[in-house]
Amino acid sequence: MPDASNLLVELFTEELPPKALPLLGRAFAECLAAALRAQGLAAADSIVTPYASPRRLAAHITGVCPKAADKAVAQKLMPASVGLDARGAPTPALLKKLGALGLDAAAVPRLRREGEGKAETLFIDTVAAGSTLAAGLQTALNEALAKLPIPKVMAYQLLDGWSTVKFVRPAHGLVALHGANVVPVEALGLQSGRSTHGHRFEALIDPIVLPNADSYATTLREQGAVIASFEERRAEIERQLQAAAQQAGADLRPIDDAALLDEVTALVERPNVLLCQFDRAFLDVPQECLILTMKANQKYFPLLDAAGKLTNQFLVVSNIRPADPSAVIEGNERVVRPRLADAQFFFNQDRKRTLESRVPGLGKVVYHARLGSQGERVQRVRAIARSIAMHIVLPPDPEFVDRAALLAKADLLTDMVGEFPELQGIMGRYYALHDGANPLVAEAIEDHYKPRFAGDVLPRSDVGFAVALADKAETLVGLFGVGEKPSGDKDPFALRRHALGVIRMLMDRGDGIELTIFLSEASEAFAQVPSFSDPGAALQEFIFDRFANLLREQGWVAQEVDAVLALKPQILAQVPRRLTAVRAFSALPEAEALAAANKRVSNILKKSEGVKDGSGLVDGKLLVEPAEIALVQALTAINPQTEAAYTQGDYTVALKLLAGLKAPIDAFFDTVMVNANDPGLRANRLALLARLQAAMNRVADLSRLAA
Template structure:
């Protein structure tokens, strides 16, 4: 009989930052195992539950026993299994015995194949798994595959046995409908009892009646919202309600990671409003927000303009009639944290950023690349070179590059490393350096992540480019390349940051020149790895473009030419897409591929001059004439940056190109004719591949 199945493992408090993944993995792997064993349908509905003290899953319509299934097993070649008279050999009898059959099964064996490849096949029926055996296997598999951050060992109640798990486990529930399924794991025997909320439960021990009543019983009797998703949604709802009660258009700060973590800390959320003294708002709001979020797991409230208010939201795990003690306790706890932030801010401003620079010479950046002080000098040199190419204020660029890392030596950044750059901007303004330099110092780490904004001003873009290029060139130069999923120096992120700034700011910069300028700042300290680094950057660009919806063929065609100005890439892709839609595109792409293959086989230098007098065939004369008409139009459009028009002009070449290959032998016996035709194809190839390698569009 098919009924819904419930499995719950009740444990001590699970690590909050991992709870969501633990819950999803537990439910997903266990359900997949049941489906693979035929105990649950492939499309069975699976409900995942995860709270601070439990992992659970409900699988719909699980069978008490899987259906038997026919199995056909390959035994051995006929020549090995049967003797000349057709009797079973000892080898065949032994094989059948291992499968639970005897010699009487020989007559029923099937033969598959012919001649020496003829094979004996044994058909049998494999009994379906019972739910108890199948669930035992599924549970063990689910626990083995849990993405546990750190395993701990603990002793069982017998005082002798020790098991290892993410946290000590105390109860195991396994119900098929209303029936307990006899399984065991981590020294626990299955039953129907679990525990409710530590403080709020109407019944501390909750006896689950049926797999279908699990969530409702926990909520009504145990004061626990078992579903992670439901609990999270309830917190979001209560945050909005609490913010509305405060009024004035305030809203809770949006932070998905914090929301997940808080959801993992409470079993029944109760959102309350707390506040702190307004004097603390003189401290940069990033400092206050970070300390409230990171240390206390509070949701700061922002006003309609995005400025921090002196109120915050607490997600409590209890709901007493009088909440004043809970609110007051949280307010007392946060006050010293904010006082620390204010103290750090006040102390840091007693010293200028400039005065901190000598200290960077004592901070090791990398044992092969020297100190932070030496790194700053390299960033300054790279930034100077970029500023000169772009015509950006050199003095402002140098000031920002020189001071960009000085805040690493401040107390605030020492306490909150996440604020590096941000605090540098505040301290630069306090030192009277002006908004341009201060904003560049704050922004030089941007973009920090996918979707992050770019630096606000040109000075910031130059310093950010210099900083990221210094990291990339330095790490590649000492062989610290990313491998697999390991990227300890975030080189992939740095490469994407460089790509985004070059493209989105449409900077007139050559990628190879940028890498050469960056490498020059290191002198002889590193090996030349510019080729490998350029390839790495183009790979990141290709991946990014595919994610944006461009086809692999389109991306490959454009990036095959290694365009130096990345700001042109989007226009090149648009031109390639428009060209590919032309009826002539497929034939021209195939011809271009053929031309490329011919030119690759030429030994020595490719002839460049086409001599009209040596064009003896009508088809090659027609192609030469067509090139004379099309090339000026295509080149003019190219020079004007109209890549789409430049490629579309090539459509007129289809007929002459097809006729040329139909009627002209390129590798003629006459060496002069051969060289002339090779030169003609060379001009055609150059014209067709200025914007993209069109041969890559050929299927």
């Protein structure tokens, strides 16, 4: 673009919410760029660089023009019959329309006609002046601020004492530079300029005057002691964390937590990582408690050894770089001490009572208004877990399963979990071991929440598997049964996550568990709940819908997924093998024709009143055409082989055997009239097609593969 220069826009604010900062920074820059492109002020290949620090949102956009190119515009006026009289002279209506466009009767000869007869319409070709950068940037800025994904809006007064504006945090400065020139725009009661501010305490000068758009990041770093780029600041913190960990010990590493790293990046402008430590006596407390305390409350990075065990050292990301950091180090060590002491106190107090002694107290904790207390929930989970255990190929000790289910929720009443809900299950394992519980039971208490999120590990033992599956089944069946279904993007009880957890566990260890029976037995646990209604079919549909999404995310083709799940396979652990078989079948030369034939069979049976489930008998005496006789013979020949392959779970072989049916199927449809006039022949041929469909669709609905 001619005369294009780079643009810099910065909004200087009070401290922005750290967890929202990365998204706010990207959204501000991307929305500005999109609005400028839409107005023809920025090129399609303009490079957009977002900046986001605790006190600023900014965007640098390359290739921005001072004025957009003029555009030819075809202006539709009115029907010709309305705009022109019988002599072709302009009517008052046309003159009025032209006047509104800044034109007069002199423009009539330039009018253009399109269409014929009554549809003939008058147009005039004009040139629309391109937007200036000042006007276009004002529009873009207004749009960007309106679209920002602000978690919570603040209302505050401007300096005049009367005007009130709303934004995520009070704004105190606006910079808009096109090259070296200030673009006159306004936002949130602020006029644009070229001055900004650096670090609160360590900036060399204040305010900082920016000479041009391209000097923004460098000037802020050198004069303002601020790394404006979120990504650069994050990378610098990560580099310093690794270096400090190596300095503390060759085998030490900071805890890997991307969310914590993002949050700390959003809290500092000039990161400075310092090594601190705490009293080794605190290491007697479970490390999960100490780690969570340091991360959640103080935003510290605990140091772990090569085995993943917590050490008594931790890293602090400071926002200042004093010549002598000892005061900062001592201050952080002093602040963390009472936090760790609280965790130690909770841990010691909790162990004075057994987990089992807390179980009766769950009866006083409300779970759901229509589903009763946590105590009632525990009894349902116990019943479901015992049922699940019987279906596992090598059933675990039922006493262990029942014991783990009984104690699984007891740690909800401990002081530690009351302070840190994220530790539920984890603390249950520690307290169960302290009480002398079997390690499998203690492990299952922790694992019954797994998988907690996408990609999380599954329960380690069959005891944990039974209790975890029972817990998620109780949640899904119970909440669906009282009408608490997800709606749109609203899922307050995380039922989609619970469904994915059930799917993953059944795929991993559910060879002996049929989904319908599993859900039915879970529903029986709610027999005493007055407002409960068995959600059977609706819940199963919900689970298969989530299953389809999961499989597509794993790389399976939508057609393959639809073909397999159309049959609602009850043992989910078999689905990957079915999908593999369908993919192998699709590669066969005969696959396309067989899928099309299957679809044709399906359509014929849908429209008929004949046998549709494959159970109807084919009467050999009514087979009169050679092609139908050959098809029956082919089906009879491959049936023992496909049955054996299917029974053994070798679905790939079962589908490949169908290739031998292509020729007799083609011959059948070429020469046999299915809807014969003779009712007996018609019924017999429909029964044959139903038998063919049943034979072809045992692994998947192959008609879904047809184009």
